[in-house]
Amino acid sequence: MDFSNLRAFYQVATSGNFSKAANELFISQPALSRQVAALEKELELQLFNRQGRQVIITDAGRRLMVYAEKIINLSIEARKEMLEFKDLTCGELTIGASTTIANYFLPNMLAQYNCKNPGIIINLKIGNSREIEKMAAEGSVEVGLVAGETDILQLYQEHFADDMLYLVVAKDHRFIKSTSLLKQLSEETFLCREDGSDTQRLLNNLLVKRNISPKSKMTLGDTEAIKRGVINNMGIAFLSKYTFEYELQLGLLLPLEQMKSTRPFLLVYPKGARLSPAALAFSALLKKNFIRING
Incomplete structure (x- = not known):
């Protein structure tokens, strides 16, 4: 069922004559008449009885009117909601x-x-x-x-x-004053993220590049748990600068400039x-x- 034909039928039914309905739809009366005739032909039903300039809706037309009103109102609501999506109001x-x-x-x-x-x-x-x-x-x-x-x-x-990642240690860690950091890293426990973490991928690459084999690794998985572990001297960790800004301000964690990496x-x-x-x-x-x- 063509929507424009259904709308033409609805407009004629509500206005009571073809001339007024055509003006309201901004189309010519012959065009409107063709749309209504096309709908009647499709349905094989007479929707209006013509009496001069006036039209009287038939029983079939009244029944169709119920559905036409619902369809047209739904169309108006759908358009309104789509405009709201476009305008980001919902x-x-x-x-x-x-x-x-x-x-x-x-x-x-x-x-x-x-x-x-x-x-x-x-x-x-x-x-x-x-x-x-x-x-x-x-x-x-x-x-x-x-x-x-x-x-x-x-x-x-x-x-x-952009992100910068650093090797992070507790405020009182021996590495703070170390002059041979790279040699001592192999003696440390690294607190790590899980496989699939990009932070862990970068750490693994950095260790390989620097030819460092840590004494042990502890997978904690959660960044907050890793930070608490470092603060309590369980080990050291490789962390994004965004993750330890608060602890850095408090002086609880310190980054080592000798071991850092960037990523997008x-x-x-x-x-x-x-x-x-x-x-x-x-x-x-x-x-x-x-x-x-x-x-």
Whole structure:
């Protein structure tokens, strides 16, 4: 059933004559008559009885009128809601973020986004970088925020921030005054993230590059647990600068400049995907903050 024909029928039924209905629809009366006739032909039913300039709706027409009103109202509601999506007055955005980004970088971004777009409902899924890449590729999140380069070819990448990682020790650790740090690292216990973590990948690469074989490794998995472990002299750790800013201010943790590395933070989503207005606004906010921080 053609929607324009149904709308023409509805307008004639509510106005009571073809001339007035045509004016209200901004079309010619002959065009309107053809639309109504096409609908009657399709349904094989007479919808109006013509009496001069006046039209009287038939029983079939009255029955159709009930459905036509519902359909037209739904069309109006759908258009209104789509415009609200476009204008970001409502909607939903599902984001995936790696642990470091989600816990230490993203909260400020989400606060800014929510302030600008209070009608958007945000769903955040957290995992390590490899897990978030998989979610983005499979479409279980609209966009993913990951640390380090991705090897998944079907994902598009947008660079939105830079990260610096340091070897971190407790405030009273012997390495603070050490002049032969690299030689002593092999005697230390390293507190580590789990496999799949980009932070752990960078540490592994750095140890290989410097030909360092730690005495032991302890996988704690959680960054907060790792920080508490370092503070209590359980070992040393390799951490993003975003994760220990508070402890650095308090003097509880100290970074060692001799052991550091850089990496990008990336926004990823499937190549060819058309991002929603909510996701585009989020991407623009990330880029704006990246320019402000690095400009």
